[in-house]
Amino acid sequence: MNGSISRAVLKYHSPIDKSKDQYYFGKGITTCQHIASACIEFFERYCAKMKSGDRVLTASFDEVAARAINPVHFTLPSGTDYHPGKKIEWIWGYSLSRGKPVLVPANLVFYPYEAASFDKHIVRSDTNGLASGNNKEEAILHGLLELIERDQVTISEYNRLPVKRILPDTLPAACLPLLDTLNKKGYEVYIYSGSTDLPLSFITVFLRLRKNHSICSVSSGTHLDPVIALERALTEAVQLLPPVVNFEGWFNSGAPHFYTSDQADTIRFDSLKNYATNNIKENIETCLSFMESINAEVIAVDLSRPDIPFPVVRMLATRLQPILQKDHPLRLSIRFFEVPVKLGVRSKVQSAADIKIWPVCGYR
Template sequence: MIKLNSSPKVYTGWTERSCHPKDTLARIEQFTGPAGITRVADITDLDRLGIPVYSCNRPGAADGAISVYNGKGGTEEEARAAGIMEGIERYSAEAIPRDLQNHTFQEMQLAGYNVLNPEELILPQASPKGAAIPWAEGYDIVNNESVYLPFCAVVHPNPLYMETLFRSSSNGIASGNTMEEAIFYALTEVIERDSWSLAEVTRNTGKKLTNLPEKVAEMAEKFTKNGVEVTLRDITSDIGIPTIAAVADDVELKDPRLLMIGMGTHTNAEIAMIRALSEVAQSRATQIHGAREDATLARFREMMGYDGVKRMNAYWFAGEEYKSAAEIPSC
């Protein structure tokens, strides 16, 4: 069972980590080969913003997974480390043994295991009830105990030989310098996606932020001085962890593929804002780079055109309610 310990923040540059990015890079470079990473490239200069973005290639990625990943940050070291770490986390999510044993939920209960009922995962209607599936041992962070949950909720992508209940996704997969750091960023990603989903469903995209902190304003200025309008919005959910959306419109190019939104979630509200902005920069550079396999949305936007895409996402640009960034409490 996982035992959590204190993991002090050592690096507090444009993010917060348990060690300096240069030390992270020194530790992880040796794992690029075993993880199947063949190329790490600086793609910052493909765009005009100047916010560091790196690309990481894993051509041997499993069927159903993308093979190109990206990392962003306030410095080159942060972005390079982020790109490689994403490649390693995706490799780790594919580490699935072939000798999996299938059991039903009831069989696991009768065997005395603490097991999560698959129906708590909001299964698709077509998902088979009472199916025999493989299970993975996890850690219940609230109750401090081991718990078994469907293997398909843990890995990505689901291999063809594995019995599943639903399609897998990369939501909640994270890496870190320590176990605690990895868990923290996995949790914030899930919270971020939940907040984003709520904003999309309700069309409540939150108030626009003013009086940005110094570092946030510095990064936002890289957009505005290059003809990219960017707005930060507070979409924090009832969970209460600061979650920020950065909505960007390249008013110079008017390219529908560059109507971008970036999300950031962190217990430090300023870091959440920085993550949202840097994610927009990453998405722009990734789109321009054109190496990712998941280009369906970009093609759809091209067909719709700039005005059409902007109309479809009007709720992200609309509204004249504002709040000071200082009003968002850190946890």
């Protein structure tokens, strides 16, 4: 890391309607990485749009059950009107867990999902698991790690699972220049390690300006290599700095106190296990073994387009906790309630009525 604090923003100017202009944001530890990251986000969103040539099948789950994954395994919103006889749109993906083609709901793949009629919607579309890479395997790994990260962070954040503060003097040398720059710019940096029922740890970084606590951000990173997880959490936390959104709701949730309390246990960074190898295929297989341990099935949908030079995929996984979108029906997975009990944080499973959701600082 060179220690600079900067970001890249790519603006797409719509040739049809100015209201459809879009911004794409990049992060990284060098200027080139900032720009490349913003471009990659643009490629991902472009490839995720529905196109006229997409091979979409309209059918009910009852009609395609032998070839399809039941939509309920992806956790549908509370109060959904979905039923197995409802006709929805499907697209082919490939189950990495079973090694065979499978049909998955198109609503979970395309972003934005624009069906001919609204009754084909079963969830609010998002970008979770949408990823690109230098090759398809790299894209698959990136997307799968994002699914795992969002699952871990969502379950941990809204269940207030305990985290361990990483001892500052044990942090890797690669991150010290950026940490030094943040300190000189007046920021307090809190770094934690969290865990769920998956073997992989995630890193959470909370940044707060000493002179103005409303200027803050929080971000997390998950990777087989803890150093890369920390780099991702740090650079995204920087990317989310002012203008800060959602501060008030997040502040009122008690989250800042949670991240700045001296009550957390501590841990050495070098005690975090590194599962990564230099072989992407082996890294994917390691992630698949983690998914198998919680009976999750992993599916890849190829969204690559001939006019984009990088492969793009949408990764999906059953049983994982989706991201939660405030002011929309919640998608609370079985694991959301089971993990705190499994870890011994709670003695019994909570009810959905007991769950409180708040906006996360820095995210819209």
